[in-house]
Amino acid sequence: MAQFEEKKFNIGELKGISPKNIEEHLKLYSGYVKNANMIGQKLYELYEEDAEKNAYMMSELTRRFSFEYNGMRNHEIYFDSLSHGSSPLTEGELKKVIEGSYGSIETFLTIFKMTAMIRGIGWAILWYDKKNNSLLNSWVDEQHLGQLQGCTPLLALDMWEHSYVADYQPSGKKQYIEDFFANLNWNKVEENFKNAK
Ligand SMILES: [Fe+2]
Numbered sequence: 500m501a502q503f504e505e506k507k508f509n510i511g512e513l514k515g516i517s518p519k520n521i522e523e524h525l526k527l528y529s530g531y532v533k534n535a536n537m538i539g540q541k542l543y544e545l546y547e548e549d550a551e552k553n554a555y556m557m558s559e560l561t562r563r564f565s566f567e568y569n570g571m572r573n574h575e576i577y578f579d580s581l582s583h584g585s586s587p588l589t590e591g592e593l594k595k596v597i598e599g600s601y602g603s604i605e606t607f608l609t610i611f612k613m614t615a616m617i618r619g620i621g622w623a624i625l626w627y628d629k630k631n632n633s634l635l636n637s638w639v640d641e642q643h644l645g646q647l648q649g650c651t652p653l654l655a656l657d658m659w660e661h662s663y664v665a666d667y668q669p670s671g672k673k674q675y676i677e678d679f680f681a682n683l684n685w686n687k688v689e690e691n692f693k694n695a696k
Contacts, residue, residue, distance in 0.1 A: 502539070503571060505532045508578040515678035516581075520665045527661060528578065531570035531642075538564050570642035573622055576655040577662075580687045581679075588685040593653075593692045596627075600634040607634075608680070611656075614638050615676045620659045625688075626650035627695040651695035654688050 505528075510521055538560050545553035545560075588594055588604065601607035614636050615623035622639040628650045639645040646652075656679055663675035 502536050503532055503568075505529055506575050506578075509582045510578065511584055513581060513678070513682045515666060515675065516663070516682065517666050520662075521578075521581075523665070524574075524657075524662060525578070528571070528574040531567050531574060534567040535564070535571050538567060565643040566641060568643075569639075569646065573624075573639070573642055573652075573655050573657070576652055576691070577657045580654060580684055581682055582687070583684055585682050586684050586686045589689065591689060593685075593689045596632070596634055596692070611636055611654075612676050612680075615656050615658050616672065617658075621645070622658060623656040624652050625654040627653055627692060629695065651691070653691040653695065654683075 508525070512518075513521070542557055542560055545557050550557070588597075594604065597604055597607050601610060611623060611625060617623070617638045619640060621641055621644075624637055624639055624646075626635045626637065626647050627633075628635050628647070630649065634653070635647055635650060637645050637647055656676065658672075660669065663672065667675045
């Protein structure tokens with residue numbers, strides 16, 4: 500299986516989210532990359548050794564793979580969108596498609612922030628549905644349960660407690676969501692949209 504490379508990010512000073520929290524969070528990201536690679540390697544070894552005898556172990560590792568892989572990719576979208584400083588949403592195509600899908604930017608923000616407030620560990624994700632030329636948002640439990648098939652993630656907000664509790668305490672979840680948008684580099688989201696089309 501091809502190996503995945505750990506990405507580097509250029510994250511400057513952020514509103515509300517401390518450098519220490521980002522540093523610790525990046526270590527978790529690194530763990531997802533390592534584990535995604537490790538599963539690929541282990542599956543290969545088990546197959547080579549004796550696929551029939553190792554079938555149960557292989558099936559459990561295969562089941563685990565989507566957790567590690569999506570954990571890696573979700574974090575890349577998140578950290579990328581916090582890199583190179585914040586920038587506003589421009590008067591471009593993404594803005595039009597948000598307005599077309601949600602009615603207005605304000606409605607989109609309200610709905611997305613409500614999604615992020617869903618109880619539990621997971622992600623609020625904004626998707627581009629190419630088949631319908633529209634946007635959707637969903638809640639993804641853990642890293643891998645609730646992805647929308649065939650849609651491309653444009654924006655991913657980590658709502659695992661490790662992403663905010665050290666700076667905000669559990670009761671500061673709402674403020675963390677607000678600060679995420681204050682820190683967001685919309686250029687990156689627009690770039691994701693351009694690549695998804
Ligand atoms: Fe995370």
